[in-house]
Amino acid sequence: MIALTLPAQDGGSFTPPSVETHLTPFFSIGGFEFTKQTLLVVLSVVIIAWFFLAAARKGKLVPGRLQYAGELGYNFVRNSVGQDVIGAKDYKKYVPLLFSLFFFILLNNLFGAIPLIQLPSFSHVSGPYFLALLVYVIWIGMGVRVNGLRYFKLAVVPSGVPWYILPLVVPIELISNFVVRPMTHSLRLFATMLAGHLIVMIAGSGIEFLLAQESILLKGTSLLVLGGAIAMYMLEALIMVLQAYVFVLLTAIYIEGAIHADTH
Template sequence: MSSLAPRAAEEGGFQPPTISETHLPEILPWMAEWGTGFGKNMLLALLSVLLIYVLFTWSIRKNALVPSRGQYVAESAYGFVRNTLGRDILGEKHFKPWVPLLFTVFFFVLFNNLFGAIPFLQLPTFSHAGPAYALAGVVWFVWVVLGFKLHGGRFMKLMTVPSGVPKPLLIILTPLEFLSNFLIRPLTHSLRLMAVMLSGHIIVMLAGSGAEFLMVQQEGLGSTAMGVLVLLGSIPLYFLELIMMVLQAFVFALLTAIYIQSSVEADAH
């Protein structure tokens, strides 16, 4: 199957984009032997921080009793995170200290996802595994540190030993609980986001390269018409991807709140 694309290209046929093409060359490679450096992903991540700071600071600059349109939007966005992701998940007693983290996680993921829908930027930061692993690792670290801070050494038992289970079954369930909570949890938290963003990015690349092939590289009115149809068909896919970008930001922040809640109320389980 992997040989079909090169063969098609040699025969003048359509060569679909590959995952390797989503990994752009580094802007400033400083560790070539490790394949790392300052690339477009890092640039967009820094840009997202700057945009979030500027937009929200500008929106609430007057802090008027009767809010302007920008202030209203900013306050509504904050209220959504505060109430839906904070109070409703963590409870009235525990949610307030965690609103800044949930706000940061939600809008950081949202802005970096939406970059994939902006022409010329056209790259969701979390379509690469590295940024997704890093952010999920931060959330996992907060969850573990909070659990040990609140419950001490009992936290490990609370997370790995199910209550009310016959002792012979604990031989099987305890290792499974450990793997599920301490290893699989951060992997699924990150890979869910990365997989959705990568698939959307590949679909956009496929539609664009397919339309370009039909309209430019192929001759004839039929090919041009097919290229136009491909472009028109990509429009609903574009809006579907927008929905998924917002939804994945919400899901990532929601799971962050749930993980924090599981540390805070570990004794209740």
């Protein structure tokens, strides 16, 4: 927690509660900084790999708890996202990507709800930017692979639009599909993780600040702040799950739009 000292009306000083969002790196190699976020990303890969390898190690007709949990997670992404959005004909080849993205984002988001860790990895924008760029390259690449260079025309010229409206529609579609789409894909994840994280942290700092006051009334007010912080904590946990789902759902929608551009 950081402190900002301001002059008070009585001539003293007032230190409002605040939080530190830039963490000191554990070590640096050239321009690369190994921070807590980096450690959590590496840890998430290890945990996900261990869990699903362990779940699949002894496949049984009647699954145990671990195998059932692994199959449930896999089937959710495979059927509810891949098959339902991309279509039964083409979805299978994209399931590994969607599956990996979903659980990678989900676990890194849920780190923010785990006591002592309490830091969603994607509350720093570099991670969402990288994932959005990866998806951006994939869906454009698949669009070109399936439709050839004609894909770029299909992406910016909607079917059935009169020719005299095209000078207005084409620039809008170009900006929307190739500029706004990847930006919103990344910033949606980053902004929600950062905002939820900051709200809970500031509420916790506010409780600490109120408890340190001499006034009994202010100390009692900290209970109201605590109630609000618990509610926001539960809401943030829900948003963590939803944002992992939304990111992967949009990925599937973009891929489906790219490979089926000629039918839209």
